[in-house]
Amino acid sequence: MADPGTLGLIFSITVIVGGLILAVFVAVTKKGVRETEPYLCGESETDFTDSVSPPATEVQWGLEKTLDSWVRFVRTKIHTGVLDDWWSLMIVWAALLLIMSLVRGWAWP
Amino acid sequence: MIVWYEQLLGATVPALMAAAFLIPIMTLATKCARLYHYYASAVAAFAALSTVLTYKYVVDNGTLVYFFGGWFPPVGIIYEVDQFSALLGAVTGVVMLAITVYSRWYLGDHEGVAWYYTMLLGLEAGMLGSLYTGDAFNLFVMLEVMSVSAYGLVAYHRRTKEAVEAALKYSLIGATATTIYFLALLFIYGSFGTLNMADIALRVSTNSGLPIGNFMPQNPGLVSLGASIALALSIWVFMVKSAVFPTHFWLPDAHPAAPSPVSAALSGLFVNVGLYAIARFIHTIFGGHSDIDATVQVLSYSLLILGGVSAIIASTAMITQYDIKRLIAYSTVMHTGLIASAIALGTPEGMYAATYHITTHAVGKALLFLSAGALVKVMGSRYLSDLSGAQKYAPIASAGAVVAAMSLIGLPPFGGFFSKLALYKAFADAGQVWMVAVILVSSAFALMAYMKLVHTMFFRLPKTEAPTRITASANAAMIALIVGVVVLGVLYPLINQYFISSGASALDRLGYISAAVRALTSYFGGGT
Amino acid sequence: MNSIEVLLYLFAVAVFPGFIFLSLLGTFTEWIERKVAARAQNRMGPTYVGPVGLFQPIADILKLLWAKELVVSKGFSWRTTLFLVSTGVMALSAATLLMPISPIRLSTPLDSLVLVYVLFYSTLGFLAIGFSSPSPFGVVGSSRMLSMICVVEPAAAISIYSISASFTGMDTASVSKAMIAEVGLQQLPALILGGVALFLVMMAKSLMKPFDIPEAETELAGGIIADVGGPLLGMFRILHDMEAAFLAMLLTLLVLRGPYPLSYADPLGWVLIGVKFVAVVLTATAISASLGRLRIEQGVALLGKYSLLVSIAALGAAALNYYVVV
Numbered sequence: 001m002a003d004p005g006t007l008g009l010i011f012s013i014t015v016i017v018g019g020l021i022l023a024v025f026v027a028v029t030k031k032g033v034r035e036t037e038p039y040l041c042g043e044s045e046t047d048f049t050d051s052v053s054p055p056a057t058e059v060q061w062g063l064e065k066t067l068d069s070w071v072r073f074v075r076t077k078i079h080t081g082v083l084d085d086w087w088s089l090m091i092v093w094a095a096l097l098l099i100m101s102l103v104r105g106w107a108w109p
Numbered sequence: 110m111i112v113w114y115e116q117l118l119g120a121t122v123p124a125l126m127a128a129a130f131l132i133p134i135m136t137l138a139t140k141c142a143r144l145y146h147y148y149a150s151a152v153a154a155f156a157a158l159s160t161v162l163t164y165k166y167v168v169d170n171g172t173l174v175y176f177f178g179g180w181f182p183p184v185g186i187i188y189e190v191d192q193f194s195a196l197l198g199a200v201t202g203v204v205m206l207a208i209t210v211y212s213r214w215y216l217g218d219h220e221g222v223a224w225y226y227t228m229l230l231g232l233e234a235g236m237l238g239s240l241y242t243g244d245a246f247n248l249f250v251m252l253e254v255m256s257v258s259a260y261g262l263v264a265y266h267r268r269t270k271e272a273v274e275a276a277l278k279y280s281l282i283g284a285t286a287t288t289i290y291f292l293a294l295l296f297i298y299g300s301f302g303t304l305n306m307a308d309i310a311l312r313v314s315t316n317s318g319l320p321i322g323n324f325m326p327q328n329p330g331l332v333s334l335g336a337s338i339a340l341a342l343s344i345w346v347f348m349v350k351s352a353v354f355p356t357h358f359w360l361p362d363a364h365p366a367a368p369s370p371v372s373a374a375l376s377g378l379f380v381n382v383g384l385y386a387i388a389r390f391i392h393t394i395f396g397g398h399s400d401i402d403a404t405v406q407v408l409s410y411s412l413l414i415l416g417g418v419s420a421i422i423a424s425t426a427m428i429t430q431y432d433i434k435r436l437i438a439y440s441t442v443m444h445t446g447l448i449a450s451a452i453a454l455g456t457p458e459g460m461y462a463a464t465y466h467i468t469t470h471a472v473g474k475a476l477l478f479l480s481a482g483a484l485v486k487v488m489g490s491r492y493l494s495d496l497s498g499a500q501k502y503a504p505i506a507s508a509g510a511v512v513a514a515m516s517l518i519g520l521p522p523f524g525g526f527f528s529k530l531a532l533y534k535a536f537a538d539a540g541q542v543w544m545v546a547v548i549l550v551s552s553a554f555a556l557m558a559y560m561k562l563v564h565t566m567f568f569r570l571p572k573t574e575a576p577t578r579i580t581a582s583a584n585a586a587m588i589a590l591i592v593g594v595v596v597l598g599v600l601y602p603l604i605n606q607y608f609i610s611s612g613a614s615a616l617d618r619l620g621y622i623s624a625a626v627r628a629l630t631s632y633f634g635g636g637t
Numbered sequence: 638m639n640s641i642e643v644l645l646y647l648f649a650v651a652v653f654p655g656f657i658f659l660s661l662l663g664t665f666t667e668w669i670e671r672k673v674a675a676r677a678q679n680r681m682g683p684t685y686v687g688p689v690g691l692f693q694p695i696a697d698i699l700k701l702l703w704a705k706e707l708v709v710s711k712g713f714s715w716r717t718t719l720f721l722v723s724t725g726v727m728a729l730s731a732a733t734l735l736m737p738i739s740p741i742r743l744s745t746p747l748d749s750l751v752l753v754y755v756l757f758y759s760t761l762g763f764l765a766i767g768f769s770s771p772s773p774f775g776v777v778g779s780s781r782m783l784s785m786i787c788v789v790e791p792a793a794a795i796s797i798y799s800i801s802a803s804f805t806g807m808d809t810a811s812v813s814k815a816m817i818a819e820v821g822l823q824q825l826p827a828l829i830l831g832g833v834a835l836f837l838v839m840m841a842k843s844l845m846k847p848f849d850i851p852e853a854e855t856e857l858a859g860g861i862i863a864d865v866g867g868p869l870l871g872m873f874r875i876l877h878d879m880e881a882a883f884l885a886m887l888l889t890l891l892v893l894r895g896p897y898p899l900s901y902a903d904p905l906g907w908v909l910i911g912v913k914f915v916a917v918v919l920t921a922t923a924i925s926a927s928l929g930r931l932r933i934e935q936g937v938a939l940l941g942k943y944s945l946l947v948s949i950a951a952l953g954a955a956a957l958n959y960y961v962v963v
Binding site: 010015 | 650651726728730754758784787788868934
């Protein structure tokens with residue numbers, strides 16, 4: 001086999017089919033299931049899901065906290081939302097491209 | 110037999126334009142929304158069929174050259190469709206069909222349906238025209254057609270402040286960009302005396318033009334000066350169109366503000382045109398000439414670096430988004446950055462990876478936006494926290510969002526894994542191993558953003574009762590795209606070769622020139 | 638592949654060195670961890686099942702697998718979660734086929750990156766467990782896991798890629814070939830830097846202290862497995878143990894060079910592999926037993942510095958070796 005794509009394909013088929021077989025095996029070999037309230041540290045389930053459940057949007061908190069300064073730089077210094085700020089970056093880049101190509105392509109080929 | 114078939118395929122774009130401009134006339138007769146839905150779907154189906162047949166024709170018979178109105182190049186406008194543009198055209202046609210079918214549910218009986226479809230078909234005609242054209246000035250026209258339609262579509266919800274603001278910002282930036290491209294065309298015409306792409310390529314490499322219609326025997330201007338300025342300006346313009354940092358700012362505003370099917374078309378397909386034009390300009394037209402080579406190299410290198418920066422910055426911005434459509438819009442910036450880097454490599458592997466990734470990204474991103482749009486419409490909010498438990502009300506849309514997200518992260522066996530693998534291979538082969546690290550880190554950041562989405566949709570409990578239902582046709586469009594994402598991955602060993610040859614044709618400068626020359630000589634009765 | 642190869646492939650995935658072998662090795666790894674941690678805390682550790690409690694982890698897992706599943710009325714479908722965890726288990730089993738101990742060895746260019754992407758299924762299994770629970774503690778656990786994953790996954794990928802690349806070239810970067818390649822002085826920088834990064838990755842992914850932040854039993858009522866029980870918890874334990882064993886084995890074979898200075902043909906070489914494996918696990922456990930848990934942002938920052946940045950340094954070392962020296 002010389003192609004990593006084929007290897008990935010074989011592996012992922014193995015993983016999905018094998019995972020399905022394993023899951024069915026584990027699930028089926030049970031004597032039966034019953035419906036119960038889960039043990040949530042002694043509190044009822046509804047209390048948790050209705051009130052204390054953390055907002056789904058805060059999943060990234062740990063990473064955002066670690067990358068705080070970088071994230072803040074990207075959010076407030078680059079993506080300001082002000083057209084003038086964007087223009088300054090875009091025009092500087094256009095000028096740089098022009099200068100680079102002129103210097104490298106024409107003046108100093 | 111072949112001749113009329115070629116003519117038929119070549120006439121796709123004008124036919125689309127005509128179909129688009131027929132709609133305003135139709136509004137004089139009837140205001141029935143359903144008619145426009147069916148009409149637009151039929152036209153999109155025609156375009157899908159025609160683009161796929163064009164791709165098949167190009168694969169079987171080589172590059173398709175179509176003279177507009179029978180005018181030969183470089184006097185008239187020609188369409189020159191090689192495998193690269195034909196593949197992207199086929200992707201555009203097929204994905205646009207899904208988007209149009211989906212629009213029927215999304216818009217319903219909204220008052221502006223007729224105008225919506227006028228602009229949507231105009232957008233499709235512009236995109237296909239930009240991909241197929243063999244004329245640098247016609248590219249400008251088609252870019253304008255496409256962009257003006259896009260500005261209008263972004264402002265479609267014209268009573269919301271956000272849409273109007275986004276459309277204003279977008280149109281200011283976009284109009285400046287196309288105007289600067291016009292300036293670049295001036296430099297090209299001044300230095301080469303022609304605007305035909307094959308002719309420019311010929312003049313760049315041999316200093317003489319096409320055998321017929323060659324009014325200027327030699328290049329009138331300073332080739333290296335004019336070409337350098339033109340290249341720098343047009344690369345900047347195409348970077349704006351494909352939203353590579355630092356010219357991406359319009360995208361995260363404009364795409365979320367547009368109606369979701371339009372966001373899908375803009376994010377999945379619109380940006381491809383810019384990427385295509387970058388590849389066409391730095392490889393097919395201006396590649397491989399000693400005077401301009403230094404410019405091409407410095408531009409490629411800066412594009413390579415900026416693509417990496419783009420991926421990192423956009424994926425960081427993705428982490429903190431609470432608006433599902435904005436999150437996906439930043440993901441587009443990330444992926445176009447990666448594709449632009451791969452294009453900048455200028456190797457066959459790079460172009461193969463870019464073509465493959467453009468395709469998987471187009472299908473995956475269109476699916477993600479359509480699914481997100483369905484979720485937004487069903488749950489009544491764009492904010493992630495309001496989408497909790499969405500899978501209960503929109504199972505297919507949620508499944509589509511997960512499949513698309515996993516494909517964009519690169520989980521095997523979805524299409525994105527194989528195109529990312531191709532990207533890794535291309536960067537490793539070209540010696541740019543730092544890009545391997547960039548892809549991995551940006552994918553990890555994107556993972557965080559997508560897991561937020563998956564977590565909300567699947568693992569949270571629904572808060573509100575959903576009022577809207579999704580119709581079968583919209584579900585069918587999403588299912589078709591889900592199948593597309595899976596097929597692009599699972600059938601990898603079979604479809605691999607098409608991406609390789611399509612990517613290679615972008616680098617095949619001689620093939621591009623000779624196809625035009627052959628068409629020209631046979632037009633005047635010469636042998637082939 | 639012909640039918641014999643297919644059978645051999647299935648055997649390798651299911652039995653050796655795949656599912657059965659790796660899960661047994663995983664329980665052994667867990668036993669070492671528990672025993673050493675217990676001794677460090679002046680306890681006995683497992684003693685009841687098997688000699689010196691060697692089979693205790695197996696007994697624990699079997700007990701869970703044979704238990705009844707408590708069906709959570711408001712949480713995510715436990716069968717789907719079970720499927721996700723099972724795909725993780727199978728991903729680890731399949732990935733062992735890249736190792737030289739496997740009877741059938743798959744090897745392609747860039748299989749280092751394929752390995753990392755396939756292993757992502759095991760990460761998904763970890764995440765699904767916490768997210769699927771209706772309690773906020775599970776969600777917080779998985780969020781912390783996710784924050785760590787965002788640093789750890791690229792670190793793992795880059796370090797495995799650069800170690801492989803230092804042996805087989807940047808464009809090939811085959812981890813299966815790198816494991817059996819001859820080691821020389823020029824590979825040492827990438828090997829050491831990548832090894833350090835990979836060691837931290839192993840500790841973070843197998844939730845050892847100070848990186849067991851997602852489990853965080855003390856600050857909160859529990860972590861990712863706060864209210865998971867029965868077969869699902871059993872499968873999670875298998876997944877967790879296999880992940881630890883797999884990464885320790887990868888460290889043994891890739892970074893510590895397997896039977897080096899002996900060879901795979903030498904029976905003593907296999908003993909040496911075993912000794913190195915135990916040494917890796919013991920070192921990690923000793924570090925784990927002597928440190929306290931970090932807060933999430935401290936943990937991510939630490940992993941970012943000493944795992945991600947070090948792995949990028951390893952990439953630099955490998956690239957320097959490849960493009961400049963050779």
